[in-house]
Every structure is written in structure tokens, then in C-alpha cells.
Amino acid sequence: AQSVAQPEDQVNVAEGNPLTVKCTYSVSGNPYLFWYVQYPNRGLQFLLKYITGDNLVKGSYGFEAEFNKSQTSFHLKKPSALVSDSALYFCAVRDPPPNDYKLSFGAGTTVTVRA
């Protein structure tokens, strides 16, 4: 079964510093990977995805993610974090057909950016 792991429950950074949220994956076949963000009392919002192509994927709100096949990782990054980036971040993987309806999420990482 496809799965993703987020090894850090919490990440704390100062505003203006680089932000990295880690994700590793375990899949059979080609991975279809996603990052979502959840602000308090809101639903999940899509940030970016990796399907094929360039290993560096750019997404919304200045976020990017680097796909690394040898390390089976898909870390989310932002060069300069903002206080407004404080939220819960989820890495997710889509199952291959015929179960490709299913998007499985990691446990989430809470990001706190201090002013």
C-alpha cells in the first residue's frame, strides 16, 4: 500500500528564515505526491503536486517541493517563512489504479513561524 510519513510533529522557525517540512514516501510504481495546508478551522488547501517531470515543483504562496527518488523524499520548502505560514501541513500520496481515487495522508506537521 502507498504511504507517506512526516517525521516531525512540529517545526518552529523565525520569520524570514527558510522553512522545510519533511515527507518520505513508500510506493509501488511511480509516486503521485501532494502537499496540502490546513489553516485553523478550515479545510485543506492544495499547495503543489509531483506527478512527473522536474524534481523541483513550485506551488502556491511561494512554496516549492523537491522530489528525491533515491531518498524517497518529497520535502516542502519555502525560502523565507512568514508568520502567516503558521498552519498544519500534510503530505499525501495517491494510490495507483484501480484505487487511484484514494489519497492517503501523512500525520501532519504543525508549523509555527514566530515574529
Add this chain to the structure above:
Amino acid sequence: DTAVSQTPKYLVTQMGNDKSIKCEQNLGHDTMYWYKQDSKKFLKIMFSYNNKELIINETVPNRFSPKSPDKAHLNLHINSLELGDSAVYFCASSQRTDYNSPLHFGNGTRLTVT
């Protein structure tokens, strides 16, 4: 314009009651989902419907019954509510024919069973 809307936003009820949560999407998607987020924020898929057909039915008590009257709607009915059902329930939608398309989520329904 709300893409995926759920009602109600909050639901407080007593054990043993029956309640429903409604979901509607105006994105023209053909696939809809119910996810449950527990108190530790862990997200788990419950059901998925494609063109009104049940596709995914994870290990969920049969007290939970989804119903999809059309492609734009997916409701969740819960019988005999238990304390452990307290969670946030998210509806989502996507386009099955576009494998790359992300899921679009509603803002959730916070269910509290007392």
C-alpha cells in the same frame, strides 16, 4: 463562490441520536469523498463515490451511510451516534478523468457527541 460546501459547520448532539451532514460541490467533478479528521488531526478516508457509484468503503461502522443523489451531492448519515464519532468530517471532490487533479475540500463539519 464556494466550491465545496458542507452543512452544518458545527453539530452538537447526544449519544444515540441520528444525524446527517450534507455536501455539495459546484466544480463539475465526478468524484466525491468523505474524510474523517480525529482529535490528533489524522485524516482518514471513509468513502468515495464516482458518478454516484460507491467506489471506496473503508473500514467504517455500518452506522455510517453515505448517499449520493447526483454527482454534485454526497451526504453522510450517521445512526446511533457514539462518543467516538466526535471528529471533524471533511467532504472533498475531484475529477476522476484528470488523474493529476488535486482534491478540493470543504471547510469541514465539527461533530461533537455528548
